[in-house]
Amino acid sequence: MREVVVPPVVVEAAVGGLADCVFRHAREEPGRVVMGRKRGGVWRDVTAGEFAAEVLALARGLVAQGVRFGDRVAVMSRTRYEWTLFDFALWAVGAQPVPVYPSSSAEQVQWILSDSGCTACVVEDEDQAMTVGSVVGGLPRLRRLWQLDAGALAGLVADGRGVPEEVVHGRRGAVAPEAVATVIYTSGTTGRPKGCVLTHANFMFEADTLVRRWESVFRTEPGEVPSTLLFLPLAHVFGRVVEVAAVRARVKLGHQPELAAAELVPELAAFRPTFLLGVPYVFEKVFAAARRAAEAEARVGVFDRAVEAAVRYAEACERQAFGAGPGPSAALRVQHRLYERLVYGRVRAAVGGRVRYAMSGGSAMSRRLGLFFEGAGVTVFEGYGLTESCAAATANQPGATKYGTVGRPIPGGAVHIAEDGEVWLHGRHVFSGYLGDARATRAVLRGGWLATGDIGRLDEDGYLVITGRKKEILVTSNGKSVAPAALEERVRSHPLVAQCVLVGNDRPYVAALITLDEEGVAHWLSMRSRPQLRAAELVHDADLAAEVRRAVVAANTLVSQAEAIRAFRVLPEQFTEERGLLTPSLKLRRRAIETAYAQEVAALYRP
Template structure:
């Protein structure tokens, strides 16, 4: 195994300018080119490059008229929507710095972010968020202005800026340099108070331009149709923000979808018809689970399972050929694969709009089998890895050489190093400059030009990285056995009845698990057995359901030694939710909070 691996750059770092420049340059070059899709009264409408530049300029003039100036920070607290992109580029055009805030943040979280970053103004989406900010405004002496999107904030600012000359905006814009701060994004805070990651214009330009150049097949469709993507990731998260920047810089048609729930997302995917999507494994798991439930309800579970197996074997054969370890799919396998194209694979693609052929996944690990299935079904999923501190992706699987089950190789222009204790270190032009107002925390993670991620991993002989866990999440039993929970939890979650899984066992005699039920999977399970629908709290003691979950646990235990396996589990009636303080806004588990909230249930797993 390698200890260090780097990839030469494919783009040069910017010498002058900032993120807003391309909006106005493209408007001059191709004013009629469609660059955004905006949903108005339930209908998707095109926005051209010229229209986007005009809207950004008008909003930037309004911000200047209201006293927002070069270097000021403005919080944006909203779901993913068109206006967020307008504010980002308008603020960048005048040298200001947007500070994203998750719309579900508590009053204390909002206070900390706005206070620590010294925001001069705040943009919220609706009245509830305005009230959240209002509840802590007395403790924010630097906050001068509050705008509400649903109350006409954009129109108000555009009107206020009518008397401002557009040249004033452009003078501000031309003063922005690549090393200027573009944004301060606060970490999720899984282990403590969120820290503000300072990211520059150069960080984003290098990251976005590298991804667009190296993954050209994703961002620049070669089929004669304009590349497009529907962004449903939260723009408060660095992944969503990078997608926004990359799409605008690559002239990809970008749409916004604020709701991740299937009932809202799937109709918009069908209407917008993106050529690629970027998401977290949860999205791909939901698409797969919905297809499987539909097949079972129609009495086609057997053929569906055979189609899945065929897709996996087909993708594995192609993977082996790419790495020179096999001849590729046999004639028989190709015929079998073609048989299921119309019956299954085409319908899976149709669920994502019908035109998707590529996807990028990050945020957490995707199972190898799920990635292989989508590949075999005609959608190549490039899984990657990164942090807020690395401006999103630090590694990703390259086109033509995807190795499922890994998070790929370093993106061009960056290097991955495995420290003596197995920690993953990163270096490259995408790495942040430090934490705002926290030099001690900055020194802890920036070590001689390397970013110490806190994640554990290994590099294979081809330079592909596999993440094996987090240093702070390793469970150590009372017998001294160290267990990384991620792989076991992922395997348990792959069962259609399971929604979430958290391992416990620190300073205890063995590893155990807390499991929650998937609402849609549970409803389908009852329906297929001709049983009346019941809430989860009435099912947690059902012996047949417990047997199903036990099968998931047994399957997970095949990954590890007997000493590392799950010895006991408890099915819980509720979900781990952000509202209960058990998930971060990016859906990461708050392990300490979960174990504290279910202290009684955990204790019952270890009878004295």
């Protein structure tokens, strides 16, 4: 199959912009809870009326401070309530938020603010203010800098008291669907980031389509309020679409600034969302933590048997959904009910206890992990998209989920597989181009189709399977082409492994650089009553090397002998964004990694 087209399920907006729904909800259901805001360590409800009043007050302050219709304003912060306030206030006055990752370097900040022509910037703390201040000399258009942790919000609200509300509503009424909503800079694994221009229409179509087609995700039990805790970075398009969809669907939205499991898990338990939107990393951490807990309680055998039962149960349900089987057997259903009490309920409790659905994107989730969560009572809909497609372009759907794929095109979208295997996307969610870069735009927009740079295939049911990136295909000196993603994913699924990068371009065989999961290793040592070791000692530990070798052997079963990993090196530290080895969205910078570890790579090929 070369192409799949899915008809739309929503009517495109003819007028208005993203801020309109905030005020419509305040008129229609002013007392409905639409936000959760943490203050003094306690989650407090925010109603539609209260949120609209805050957005209006901030919008008046922005007008008072000179933000004009069409101005671009950078927002550099972690995920927090104030970011959403600024987004909708800026949209209410016809301005365009430009997200910046809070970890961005001074050089990156200067490039984004200069390239986008930002006239103002919102930062979270003093460190970020100093980063902007260090490059302000190269930003002649920048007129304002507001710091959230220094009272910027209260100051803006105070400044806006003299601005009539009608001024804001007049500007809001002038916003059309085709107006630019935001410019999001791709994090870029190579080269300078490019500014993706996304319109109000792009976001409204994407968000409304997701809410309509995945309606079951947003439904709750009687008496429950649909809710989600947003922990994805709002500088990333996935996080922004979650924000917009939640506000438009009147879903209670909470914000969590830290993605690390130690900070995230307690907040999930406190906020108790009804569904999650995340990246595979989150689900991998939940699974790993659950298994470590079982091992610490001398119940790892029960846990592992429960995992196998969950996978088999979910596989049987999947075959039944596609007319290829009768569903779980009676014996398997009995076994599944037993482990529901012993294991699955505990896994769900780790994410708040009320989650039944989740969406995953950003990178590939292993089929086995998806099947486990399905069998454990949490259906994870895996999807695929780019900043240029305003997040999800394909996704698995309720009642028709194929784990190991990224689903069919979202309604109103299309997928085409080009002659060289490249995935092309089409639909109202596709961006209009890169800011000020016609050449780069022409390179990816071809007759209305977005050439993604990803390699994939469509199965017999029109489900997309991503097999790699065009630029990441390894070609050994023997002429063998190897897509690294599947092998890396399988190695990374081992509880002791944090990251895996394959090398082998123009070399005789494929090899791997592997980093260790600190929590996994600490637990592994503890369970063996061994003292904790320093990273430099760990890489030479024979028992640990044997465990990692098992992960590599398991991965090699996926491919032919010519594509298999022949050698590996365990590294004493992880690849991090601070060292320039990861993008802010946690993608590997492969060239930078090979350069940083040139000696280690060379050693993998010595006789």
